[in-house]
Amino acid sequence: MNRYELLIGLILLLASCRAKPGTAETRESVPANSTVIQTFPFPEIPTMLTQPEERKAYLMAHYWDNFNFADTALVNNRNVAEQGAADYLAILADGTLSGERIKGSLDSFCKGLEVQEHARKVFLQMMEDYLYNPNSPYHNEALYALFLERMLKSEYVDEARKSSLKFSLDLISRNSPGKRATDFVYFLPDGSKRSLAQTRAKNNRLLLVFYDPECPSCHETMQEMVADGLLAEAVKAEKLTVLAVYTEGNQEVWKRTLSDLPQGWTVGSDHETVKQGALYDLKAMPSLYLLDGSKKVLLKDAPYAKIREEIAAL
Structure with missing residues (x-):
């Protein structure tokens, strides 16, 4: 079992076992004088979904449902937002999801972040750092191109920022594997x-x-x-x-x-x-x-x- 299989299994387990906010289980498990350690709020996967493929598909379709993009402290919390994003990208790029499911998941992600100015700024930079930086272990230009294409359609991104995103997308599309290298x-x-x-x-x-x-x-x-x-x-x-x-x-x-x-x-x-x-x-x-x-x-x-x-x- 490789690292990504372990990661997916762990996340699916967390999504299955996560207690609902406000339940007695949640209240009783945290003493009143203790500090709550925040973790990424994974969606709860319906128990009726029993096959790994369908559970994973549900997870990726609803991955960001419980994340509050309006909470600037949460967005700035690297242990929650950045780690959650890193896990998200690892699963998204593992090669098991169809192109349609990947685009659908990215669309849900972008719908959440685009309406909040601070979240939009943070996650645009985070996606660039993770997917576009060749030194990143998550470097994936194909996935970054899909993200850019979706954000270029956003009514919340100003024209100056769109111009920058469009420039990056154009660069990505040039000299891709299978294409003839640009002559010079x-x-x-x-x-x-x-x-x-x-x-x-x-x-x-x-x-x-x-x-x-x-x-x-x-x-x-x-x-x-x-x-x-x-x-x-x-x-x-x-x-x-x-x-x-x-x-x-x-x-x-x-x-x-x-x-x-x-x-x-x-x-x-x-x-x-x-x-x-x-x-x-x-x-x-x-x-x-x-x-x-x-x-x-x-x-x-x-x-x-x-x-x-x-x-x-x-």
């Missing part, structure tokens, strides 16, 4: 230029690396890649092409750091074309894409560990 021009150290489409993908594989040598947060990943014997051997054996593209505007920095990268890599500078045109989503650097020979995206903005698994299988 880059310049080699000798001044000649080439496009992504013109770049040969040896063995039908190309690892596209957008990088910035002055980015402290991405330095560790770049060092790992440079020192990785598996990657070096794959490049030497022509199992794949590595194209590293500098996306910033300081050409002196780029040229000074060229020697830090392996000779077997193709290294270029796009003169900020990608960033200024928002051609790719560069929210975290380095940003790694695995492409095939026709430049179709196989992995988008993937962690190097995932890229490495693919390299090992070549």
